[in-house]
Amino acid sequence: MSQTGRSRMQTPPADERIDSRGRSFAAAALAFAVVMLGTTLPTPLYAIYSEQLGFGVLTTTVIFAIYAAGVIFALIVFGRWSDVVGRRPLLLVGALLSAVSAVVFLTAGPVWQLMIGRILSGLSAGIYAGAATAAVIELAPPRWQGRAPAIATAANIGGLGMGPLIAGLLAQFAPAPLRLPFALDLVLLVPVLVGIWFITEPVDVRADAHLSLQRLSVPAEVRGVFLRAAIAAFAGFAVMGTFTGVTPSFVSQVLGISSHAVAGLLVAVLFLTSALTQIVGRSQPTERSLIVGCAILVVGMAVLVVGLLVASLVLLFIGAIISGVGQGLSFSKGLAAVVAAAPTNRRAEVTSTYFVVAYVAISIPIVGQGFAAAQWGLRTAGVGFNIAVGVLALIALVLTVVAVRSGRRPRQR
Known part of the structure; x- marks a missing residue:
């Protein structure tokens, strides 16, 4: 043949x-x-x-x-x-x-x-x-x-x-x-x-390729964009961290509700709202959406603070929805801004650095919140934490607005 x-x-x-x-x-x-x-x-x-x-x-x-x-x-x-x-x-x-x-x-x-x-x-x-x-x-x-x-x-x-x-x-x-x-x-x-x-391997694997660690760095020309996007990402992931790690304790100890289903639903609302927002908003302009996302995240933090102070489950659910929208927009558009501004041959390391900053936000701050809760109580720690996150989101919002108005715009997607 x-x-x-x-x-x-x-x-x-x-x-x-x-x-x-x-x-x-x-x-x-x-x-x-x-x-x-x-x-x-x-x-x-x-x-x-x-x-x-x-x-x-x-x-x-x-x-x-x-x-x-x-x-x-x-x-x-x-x-x-x-x-x-x-x-x-x-x-x-x-x-x-x-x-x-x-x-x-x-x-x-x-x-x-x-x-x-x-x-x-x-x-x-x-x-x-x-x-x-x-x-x-x-x-x-x-x-x-x-x-x-x-x-x-x-x-x-x-x-x-x-x-x-x-x-x-x-x-x-x-x-x-x-x-x-x-x-x-x-x-x-x-x-x-x-x-x-049984999946088809999409990568053309080379026999002479070598394994290596993922380098983390931010080129000088990207640092301005990266700073404001990373602050927003840090704030948004800190919210996800506290919801995932501490919300069940809030529901049971602060609200006096022993339902595991309610605690799980409250956390799920935040994540699912974030996912839906990222999908719906994927075609929206990067800079404007980043500004709007940070502003919404600030509002969400304010609602969560009030919800904790008055022990209102309804306000916590509303705060979770608002915060999910803000987190979804600020994180996804911050990532888009960083990717657009980074040199093509260094996008992987810049993107990886961005994700590491985001995941640091769900580790160190939440442990700090745990220490604060042990010293001053869960409600006080939660209020202080949400205020701090709101301030971070506000800083990212101000930095982005100033950058846009001064004409230092990252390249659009």
Whole structure:
């Protein structure tokens, strides 16, 4: 048989390749959502853990901060690996780490075991932040390519939002509240692992490529844009951190509501609102949307402060919605501004630096809030924290307005 004949036999028809690409795209998006869902499953369960194991808000914040440390470690160490060895191996590793984390929580006893589970969960999230985002965009069929970044965002933030909602409902209305959510997570990870195994590898892996750490830096010409965008990102992720780590304690101790479903729903509202805002606002002008996002975040903080002072669940839900809109706009448009301003050959390191700043915001501040709660009470600590976040968002707002009015505009997307 001729070489041409063998090539024709080995090359699948065009429609078969498109179907395979569509399945790979769906598998990558599902994996992204399920892995991120697993990272926030413990959120409404912290109140139960603290009651059974006898620890307070400070320990809860430390457990949550350990997760953020795992994310940052994975971003730096594994951030570039999927470009070298391919997306598929990193997606498999991230999903397996998520499964091991679920097993650790499923069998959890002492506090140190919870910490190990959170470290593993953070590593899985850090790997997926880069590898899964790239895989979803690269594997999108032609008719979906324009919407692929929005789908990656929906899978990421939407998965984060569904975790506390599912765990809260199961903890409230089903048996074994500290076991069933993680058993369900393991069940969901089975089709994820099967799907990843069969996806088409979108990266042309080179045999001579070398693994390396992700460099973090901000070129001098980008620092002005980066500063105001990073301040906004820090503020927005600090809000996400406090909602994920401390909100269940707020609901039970400040509001006197013992419902795990309510605590999970309150956290989910913030994340899902953020995801929806990022998708809806993706075509809006970068600078104007960044200004509007920071302004909305300031308003959201004010509403949350009042909600804590008067112990109003309704105001906390309204504040969560407003803050989710502000966080979604300020973070996504801040990232767009940074990417647009960065030199093409240094976008990866600038973007990685931006994400590291964001994840630092869900580690150090929340531990500080835990210390403050131990000294002055949860309500006082929450009010002070939200005021500080509002001030940061206001600073980012002022810096952006001044930059726009003075004509120092970053290049538009």
